[in-house]
Every structure is written in C-alpha cells, then in structure tokens.
Amino acid sequence: MQLKETFERVKRASRSLALLSDGQRNEVLNAVADAIINNKERILKANAEDLAKMSKDNPLYDRLQLTDSRLEGIAADMRNVAALPSPLGHITKQKTLPNGLRLCRVSVPFGVIGMIYEARPNVTYDVFSLCFKSGNACVLKGGRDAVASNEAGVAVIHEVLRQHGVSPDVVQLLPATHEATAEMLTAVGYIDLCIPRGGRRLIDFVRDNARVPVIETGAGVVHVYFDKAGDLDKGRAIINNAKTRRVSVCNALDTLLIHKSREADLPQLLAPMEGKVEFFFNDESRYDTEFMDYKMNVVTVGSIDEALDHIDKHGSGHSEAIVTEDEQAARRFQQHVDAACVYWNAPTSFTDGAQFGLGAEIGISTQKLGPRGPMALEEITTYKWLIEGEGQTRP
Numbered sequence: 001m002q003l004k005e006t007f008e009r010v011k012r013a014s015r016s017l018a019l020l021s022d023g024q025r026n027e028v029l030n031a032v033a034d035a036i037i038n039n040k041e042r043i044l045k046a047n048a049e050d051l052a053k054m055s056k057d058n059p060l061y062d063r064l065q066l067t068d069s070r071l072e073g074i075a076a077d078m079r080n081v082a083a084l085p086s087p088l089g090h091i092t093k094q095k096t097l098p099n100g101l102r103l104c105r106v107s108v109p110f111g112v113i114g115m116i117y118e119a120r121p122n123v124t125y126d127v128f129s130l131c132f133k134s135g136n137a138c139v140l141k142g143g144r145d146a147v148a149s150n151e152a153g154v155a156v157i158h159e160v161l162r163q164h165g166v167s168p169d170v171v172q173l174l175p176a177t178h179e180a181t182a183e184m185l186t187a188v189g190y191i192d193l194c195i196p197r198g199g200r201r202l203i204d205f206v207r208d209n210a211r212v213p214v215i216e217t218g219a220g221v222v223h224v225y226f227d228k229a230g231d232l233d234k235g236r237a238i239i240n241n242a243k244t245r246r247v248s249v250c251n252a253l254d255t256l257l258i259h260k261s262r263e264a265d266l267p268q269l270l271a272p273m274e275g276k277v278e279f280f281f282n283d284e285s286r287y288d289t290e291f292m293d294y295k296m297n298v299v300t301v302g303s304i305d306e307a308l309d310h311i312d313k314h315g316s317g318h319s320e321a322i323v324t325e326d327e328q329a330a331r332r333f334q335q336h337v338d339a340a341c342v343y344w345n346a347p348t349s350f351t352d353g354a355q356f357g358l359g360a361e362i363g364i365s366t367q368k369l370g371p372r373g374p375m376a377l378e379e380i381t382t383y384k385w386l387i388e389g390e391g392q393t394r395p
Contacts, residue, residue: 003183006172007112007139007190013169014111014137020166022086025133029082032160033075036125039156040071046152047121054119054145059292062248064119064146074125081129081359087377088135102388107381109135111192114184115362116141116206118198121149126353126360128157128171134377137170139191141184143198144176185210195375197363200290200316215370217363220250220318221290222348225307225333227324228259232268234345235323240272242321242347248292250364251319251351255287255297257307263300270298287314304329308336315339317366319348340366340373 036043047066054061093105113136117123124140131138142150150173158168174180184191185206193213196206200219207214224242226235242253258266270279278295280286286297287310301307311320321343322333330344341351341364351374353361358376365371371379 007187009169010112010137010139010172011190013167016167017135017137017170026082028160028164028166029078029129029132032157033078035156035160036071036075040068043152046148049148050146059248060119062246066121074122077354077360078125078129081133084359084377087381092383099392100390101392104386105383106386107383110380110382112137112139112190113380114139114191114194116181116196118143119145121146121153123197124150124153127362130360130362130377130380134380136380139172139174139184141174141181142176147176185212188212195363215365216367217365219290219316221288221314221316222251222253222319223255223257223311223315224253224321225257226262227322227326227329228261229326230323231325232265236269236272238323238347239269242349243277243296244273245349247294251348253296253348254289254291255299257299257301257310260300260302311337318364319351321348340364
C-alpha cells in the first residue's frame with residue numbers, strides 16, 4: 001500500500017484532535033474562513049487552471065467553477081459551522097441498571113473520514129470544516145478535473161493549521177488517481193468511514209469495491225409532480241427554481257410529472273424555461289437519467305397513483321416534490337414516497353445542509369441505514385457506551 005504512511009499520519013493526527021477544545025476548533029475554522037478570503041486571487045488562479053482544461057459545455061463546468069461570490073459563500077458556511085454547538089460529548093441515553101451499573105451513551109468522532117468526490121472544489125472546504133468541528137480527521141480524494149483547485153484549498157488550510165499549532169495531517173489530499181481511490185477503499189484500520197459524493201458510476205464503484213464502511217451520497221434522479229389541484233403560479237416558480245437554479249447539482253429537477261387534466265397548462269408552467277431548457281416529452285429512454293444539464297423530462301400521468309408508481313420505479317431516494325392545494329393528496333405523497341427529502345409546494349433545490357440550518361453538508365445520504373438526507377455535524381459522529389460500577393460482577 002503506497003499511501004500507508006499517509007494514512008498512518010492521518011490516523012495519528014486524528015487522536016490529537018481530542019486534545020482540542022471546541023473553542024480552539026472554532027478559532028481555527030474562523031481563521032481558515034478569513035484565509036479563504038485573503039487568498040481569493042491565489043485560489044481563483046488555481047481554479048482557472050482547472051477550468052481551462054474543461055469545455056464550458058461540460059455539465060460539470062458549473063460545479064468546478066469558483067467565483068468571488070462562491071468563495072464568500074464557502075467562507076460564510078465555514079463560519080456558520082464554527083458557530084454551531086459541538087456535536088461531541090452529548091449524552092444520548094442514560095440509565096442505571098437494577099444491579100447498580102450506571103450506563104451512559106455519549107457522542108464521539110468516527111476518527112478518520114475518507115471523502116471521494118468529483119469536480120467540486122467547494123467540497124474540500126465543507127468536508128474539512130465539518131470534520132474538524134466534529135473531531136474527525138479527513139482524507140480527501142478529489143477528481144482529476146479539480147487538481148489545482150483542491151491543492152490550493154488544502155494548502156491554505158494547512159497554513160492556518162500550522163499557525164495554530166495543529167498538525168496539518170488532520171486533513172490530507174490524495175493524488176487524483178484511480179490507484180489512490182483503490183487504496184482508500186481498502187485502508188482497513190485507517191479509514192473509519194468512506195463517503196463518495198458524485199454520480200452514479202462513482203457511487204457504484206465505491207460500493208462494489210470498498211472494504212471500509214461506506215455511506216452513499218449524491219446521485220439524484222429528481223421529480224416534481226404537478227397535481228390536478230396544483231396552483232399554476234406556485235408550480236411555475238417551483239419547477240423553474242428546481243430545474244434552473246443550478247442544473248449541475250444533485251437536487252436539480254430531472255423529470256416533471258404532470259396530471260393529464262393539467263396538460264393545457266404546460267406552456268405556462270414551462271414558459272420561464274423556454275429557450276433555456278431542452279424538454280423531452282414522455283421519453284421512456286430518459287426516465288432514469290440524472291441530466292446535470294439544461295435538459296428535462298416531461299411525463300404525463302393519469303393519477304397521483306401513477307405518479308407515485310413512476311417515482312417508486314425511477315427515483316433515486318434523494319429529493320421529490322408535489323405541487324398541489326389538496327392537503328390529502330400532499331400528505332399521501334409525503335407518506336408514500338421513499339426518499340430522503342419529500343417536499344410539498346417547495347422546490348427540491350432546498351435539499352442542502354446550509355439551507356436546512358446545519359451549517360454545511362458533507363453530502364446527501366440516499367440510503368436508509370445510518371444517516372439520511374443532508375449529512376452535517378451530528379451525522380458524522382458515532383457513540384460509545386460509558387459504564388460505571390462499584391465492583392459488581394456478572395452472575
């Protein structure tokens with residue numbers, strides 16, 4: 001294992017994080033947020049190197065791009081994380097047994113979290129902030145498309161860590177190679193949890209090849225169902241926002257389901273996107289497509305049952321929405337749909353850790369075992385039992 005020494009250093013550094021107080025962690029996070037702003041030119045220059053190698057027509061271009069405003073947002077999210085209560089040391093269960101043993105279940109870090117992600121340099125900062133705040137070290141494995149951006153980001157973080165007397169090994173960036181991915185996925189004893197964030201191919205590869213625990217995040221085939229009782233103005237705004245706010249993100253709308261009785265309203269519902277979005281009407285070959293582009297399916301259904309069946313078959317368990325003024329239909333939709341986030345009269349674009357008031361997110365979990373939905377501070381901690389006795393022995 002060529003990266004064994006790196007993994008060993010990160011594992012060792014993860015133990016040192018336990019010596020830091022929450023106040024010290026917050027001080028570092030705020031200092032990194034300041035450094036992001038102070039080093040904007042340096043970071044954007046590195047990002048420009050990556051962008052120059054990618055076609056602007058590539059759906060991943062928007063994910064890869066950093067701007068002044070996006071860096072301001074990244075820094076603001078990091079400060080928000082610093083301002084949140086610590087997720088560590090929370091007593092989640094406490095009891096005294098009949099034999100007098102006192103049991104306490106308390107939240108603790110996982111240890112080392114491995115993150116595999118594609119052309120999204122903002123993830124570098126989000127993962128570091130959440131892991132550092134929750135007492136976890138992190139090993140980052142970005143994609144080839146974002147090498148310079150990720151290296152610049154980690155370099156800035158390392159500089160701040162050294163200034164505060166914290167080992168820079170609490171966050172390490174691996175080479176952007178398939179070999180590095182394979183080593184991370186088999187780093188038993190070093191990586192306590194691996195989280196892939198990207199498209200379906202990446203997630204399937206990680207799940208199929210990992211020997212370390214994995215939480216799946218990212219891939220989203222997202223639907224909005226416009227019900228027969230849907231409000232036209234609400235629907236038009238919700239559909240447009242869900243589709244066009246940022247087409248390359250996992251919560252972006254892929255398929256609009258519309259009740260057949262409202263087909264005449266389609267021109268008005270789609271009007272804000274005319275000339276910007278390419279529509280496919282009832283195209284079965286695209287039902288399972290996560291577009292990440294200005295493209296969208298439009299599928300006519302005969303009933304809410306048909307809409308629910310379609311989502312059951314083609315949804316990815318990420319985010320789904322219904323537009324309706326019929327509360328009974330809305331409650332039925334929310335109860336039936338099997339997804340991490342289910343909306344009524346609101347766009348799926350809100351599926352985001354910062355929007356949920358969680359500070360930031362490490363990803364959107366689409367699985368049921370463990371965390372589900374936006375994964376923030378609480379979701380990247382585990383727990384241990386503390387037991388106190390007076391010399392009791394078991395019969």
